[in-house]
Amino acid sequence: MKHVRSGRGRFLVFEGIEGAGKSTQLPLVERRLGDAGVKTLATREPGGTPLGESLRAVLLDPRFTGMSPAAELLVMFAARAEHLAKVIEPALAAGTWVLCDRFTDATFAYQGGGRGVDATQIAALEETAQGGLRPDLVLVLDVPVEVGLARAGRRRQMTMGFPAAPAEAGLARGMTDRFEREDADFFRRVREVYLERARARPEHYAIIDASADEDTTAERVLTTISKRFPYRRHSTRQAYEAGI
Ligand SMILES: Nc1ncnc2c1ncn2[C@@H]1O[C@H](COP(=O)(O)OP(=O)(O)OP(=O)(O)O)[C@@H](O)[C@H]1O
Numbered sequence: 001m002k003h004v005r006s007g008r009g010r011f012l013v014f015e016g017i018e019g020a021g022k023s024t025q026l027p028l029v030e031r032r033l034g035d036a037g038v039k040t041l042a043t044r045e046p047g048g049t050p051l052g053e054s055l056r057a058v059l060l061d062p063r064f065t066g067m068s069p070a071a072e073l074l075v076m077f078a079a080r081a082e083h084l085a086k087v088i089e090p091a092l093a094a095g096t097w098v099l100c101d102r103f104t105d106a107t108f109a110y111q112g113g114g115r116g117v118d119a120t121q122i123a124a125l126e127e128t129a130q131g132g133l134r135p136d137l138v139l140v141l142d143v144p145v146e147v148g149l150a151r152a153g154r155r156r157q158m159t160m161g162f163p164a165a166p167a168e169a170g171l172a173r174g175m176t177d178r179f180e181r182e183d184a185d186f187f188r189r190v191r192e193v194y195l196e197r198a199r200a201r202p203e204h205y206a207i208i209d210a211s212a213d214e215d216t217t218a219e220r221v222l223t224t225i226s227k228r229f230p231y232r233r234h235s236t237r238q239a240y241e242a243g244i
């Protein structure tokens, strides 16, 4: 039987390679949870705080191509420590469901699988920065690397064509960031780590086939969330608070 920590929010993380659809799905899912009366907070990593967003700009900046893997790892966890202390922990304590676009699994996947940093080093920093805090559910949006990269490429084309489209801080519109410049083999390793981690701890992970259209994928994500944490779809806030 699932242990329901009454009063505490759920920590849901969206993961997957570039172009898997994390940033597309998160607001769709947030809206649907909100409609069901669930209090939500959408955030992202690296980022989520003023300090974290500044560190994000550093991490993505192509001027820092060749940053040492250890430096990259430490900056990532610095952003995460701030995010946890200032945003995630207080929200969960207040009963809010936190929907986070990437979290520590991305570090295992990108810095570990992608860059070859030893997973035990990452796990040690995870312990330091997070203590016992882990996501309640990691949604691994899974697509073949070719599909993800093709989507990310189309997105880049689109942002070039639309002057109003937001650009990442420190990046000109349509410019590739430090991670997007990696080759397909890098992303194959990243994808493999996500899948391995999900298979190793299925109670805290779900692998979602994200190659279908946006609405179909959103349904898959919502079905998974509601099975693990049965909030009442289409119910009022009162029913949610009383019923779960
Ligand atoms: N199911 C889908 N089918 C087709 N295109 C999609 C789908 N989901 C998202 N897209 C498009 O693919 C592009 C990448 O999606 P999105 O930005 O959500 O990916 P992401 O996982 O957040 O990537 P990144 O890791 O680079 O931030 C966007 O242009 C988006 O509109």
Ligand SMILES: [Mg+2]
Residues within 6 Å of the ligand: 022, 023, 024, 101
């Ligand atoms: Mg995104």
